[in-house]
Amino acid sequence: MSCHKRLSTETNNNKNNSNNNRVNNKKAWLILLLSTALAVANGQAEANGKPHIIIIMADDMGFDDVSFRGSNHFLTPNIDALAYSGVILNNLYTPAMCTPSRAALLTGKYPINTGMQHYVIVNDQPWGLPLNETTMAQIFKQNGYYTSLLGKWHLGMSRRNFTPTERGFDHHFGYLGAYVDYYDQTLMQNGKNYSRGHDFRSNLQVSHEHVGEYLTDVLTEAAVQLIDQHNATAKPLFLLLSHLAPHAANDDQPMQAPAEELAQFAYIKDETRRYYAAMVSRLDKSVGRVIDALARRQLLQQSIVLFLSDNGGPTEGMHATKASNYPLRGQKNSPWEGGIRSSAAIWSTEFEKLGSVWRQPFYIGDLLPTLAEAAGISLPPTLKVDGLNLWSALKYGYESVEREILHNIDETDAYFAYTKGKWKVVNGTTVEGAYDGWLGSRHATEIDPRAASYEQVIRNTSVWQHLQEVNRGAERNITALRQQAQLGCSELPGTPCLPLKAPCLFDIDVDPCELNNLYEDHRNASFFLDMWDRIEQFAKQAHPPANKPADPKCDPRYYKNEWTWWEDEQQAGDVGVGTGTASKCLCVNNLPFILFIFLATLTGLWL
Template identity: 75%
Template sequence: MADDLGFDDVSFRGSNNFLTPNIDALAYSGVILNNLYTPAMCTPSRSALLTGKYPISTGMQHYVIVNDQPWGLPLNETTMAEIFQQNGYYTSLLGKWHLGMSQRNFTPTKRGFDTHLGYLGAYIDYYDQTYLQSSQNYSRGHDFRDNLEASHDKVGHYVTDILSDAAVELIEKHNVTAKPLFLLLSHLAPHAANDNDPLQAPMEELSQFEYIQNKSHRYYAAMVSRLDKSVGRVIEALANREMLRNSIVLFLSDNGGPSVGEHANTASNYPLRGQKHTPWEGGIRSSAAIWSTEFERLGSVWKQRIYIGDLLPTLCSAAGISLDPSMHLDGLNLWSALKYGYESVEREIVHSIDAVDPQPHLAYMRGKWKIINGTTNSGQYDGWLGQRITDEVDPRSVHYDQLIRNTTVWQQLQLLADKPQQERNITELRQQAQILCPTPANAKPCMPLIAPCFFDIEVDPCEQNNLYDEYRNTSIFLDLWERIDQYARNAHLPNNKPADPKCDPRYYRNEWTWWQDEKSSSGAG
């Protein structure tokens, strides 16, 4: 899982600005998920992944958990990790958590993960693993743990490499005959770090992108490139242990990229509208791909709409795990549809219903129809923010096809394919994975702070033509509106709690920790 990766920042979508050959090789070898939807921010997205429920069903719908806030994913919710653990899997989280840290009980090894190496909060510096909450006068605290112990062993090392090394080591040492493995490699990349130095990358990675003039974007390209290398290393490790044949490998981002504004990293969600923390497609559509020898249509683009909350029941089904109906999941089991490649499941998705002032908003979809009412940040990020930079092209793109075929990912996955993948037309798959947005004639604008907006996403994936005036009194729109109202009436109240200054790392040896369980060393408690 990438963090804040733009929809157009994997080159299998067609951009040649900078290339992601390993991710692309995984995508072309497997199934490109052209319509994978996530919530628009980190905490809601991760809660939906691990519970199989909409954030409105668990109280995780409003914004994110800020490091100084004493709340988390409710303890009565069962996580995907707990389910796999209870069914005999060894479960490991490497990297970001962001589902609560004020109490030990909120943290990964108390929520179904046998092991965790990584950080508990929103983000950290890529080298010193500290987090500075600039909105408050807290000290800059270290946030990196090996299970429940603060770990300083890797300070000075690049965190993408730390997590990749840990994944490779885990795979190399894992006893496959004793237990199957559930691994969630939850990268920091390419999320911005602290405000004083947000974009960071190793010099040897940066040197590949000297053709990019904008310094921030050059760093971003290098951050994504290092992430891409991580994908290659994990696939290679699985192949070396002969674990690939019986593995399911999924790549995705937790939400759209922030092109501008808070924690901006120069990500591009081209050609989609909006960005992270908005209800538009650019905030909630993830570039994703999945691979398994179980799939009958390897080397295809799957257009079925799928929600991140569907992954829990879908992956459990793939693993032969039966789920208790009393869990009341919002996610659907789409394993058969994915396995056989059919695209006929009409999926409703509650993207967001957030009634909290000052920016109440909702986004809901059923089939091809999408409703947006209200928006975030007073609408300042509601436009089309990404663009294809054509004058700065990765030199490797001249031999793109051969670059993909030369990756270890392509070669290892080819060995397990039923038919030789050399026959596969990479250019054709790349074209199929692109989202095309012709400008509609007589397009009607959308002003969600004034009235609802209604889109046909199949025809208009870039949300250019608002159909609300045309459909507002039809049964199509009114039925959807009634369904939204039903969800809103039954929504779990947000779990958010105000900041607690007792969290300040200065009280706990300059560590971000579960402060509600800790005895402060100097007067916080």
């Protein structure tokens, strides 16, 4: 064989060997990649041990407007069935308004520590939850959860990076501002000559798909579809179903409900209250449908389900719905118990005392560390949350954790409210005392016809039946639980409280209705002076309010009559032509596949 032929043959053999080696290397890499992907998939399957967390939040619901509190004016059988099957939270506290309450929920911090303490974000104001704050959604997402917000946001929209999918939610379907019409999803801002703007999105995209449908039903259906389609093996679910109901809509038609729902409450003579009952009733049906969906997917055993309101109901004043916080003093946007105590209930198979009333004081900011503990998530100390991890206390049902709750310090309105143990101090008030009275009442004559067979109504709900099945038929004394969930107040008022003239002090354990002011009796007592010092410490460290004045450039007429992130649109020079939408992105909710593509690209396997 000639040297040329030998060299050619050896070259070809070397090429063949090189090709074979390359193929073998590719096969080895492919096996490694598939093994890695499989390991990740197995890790995801192990995440199935974490609980699914479902929070259903009402907007502006009165303390007495769930019938497990004892009212028979109208019934809420599904919410009641959840409450009696789980744990009634008799002392759950929230800030007195929407934006501060939602900020406290998602950050685990008092609003004074995030700048969210004064009033709410009005749609035309260019501010939001500070971007350096870590949200509950971010924490759960970072720890393997699929995070979804359905409904109200109200933590900023003037810039896109204020909005839910930029703050830890994988998915948002709902509205960004304060409230909308229940049917056309628009908001007409009071006192401004802005265009009436549409406010509803699917993630970052404007959505008109459900205009004409009742919003409570739209959000409920979205929750049911999410639960039905969620891959529970791959990731646990964190769902915040943040309803509009029973918040009022625009002032031209604030009370809205489907005709068939309204017809059930013809016995209620007051039209506003009749509509309110129907709005709450539709919300109650939503709770039932969510529980049904979890049961259908066999997810209840692994779920924590919480129902609460973001604050007390507005009986009078702006966006009044004649909600009742009976027998508590005050209402929404006030420092009194009627503004800051929420009717709430939670259910989990982890609880040892299901079918009980829990009297442990519990702040909405406690939910972040408490639910994180339930999910096996360790919060980094750098978060500096104000909330307490009360998972063990809730799980085992003990009520011995004495704690302080700073309800608020609002220097703009010149008031504060603070509780430590059984003592609550209030100094100053809101709206010049307009909401300082006892505004709610019980209706003795207008009674829901179903009340005559109340216990049977509860036991006939699918919620009761599903939860009893999971609880293995544990018996519940519904009548006794209902009685325990009611609050009692003194027959006769004691020393009056005039918060614009002097501080007020109450023993909330014996006087939840804030009838008897004990300030003069204890003003020099060491415990009161310690409380006062603590309040001053909070005030010195408070974050300045983040509120900003209105910006008329928000006007929806500039953005095809959509409420949108107008500061970004202005910066981009799109005023008058902007749609308020963003380009779509391709998102694959499958970590093993993404990992495979990424590694394959790096190693040259992806051809």
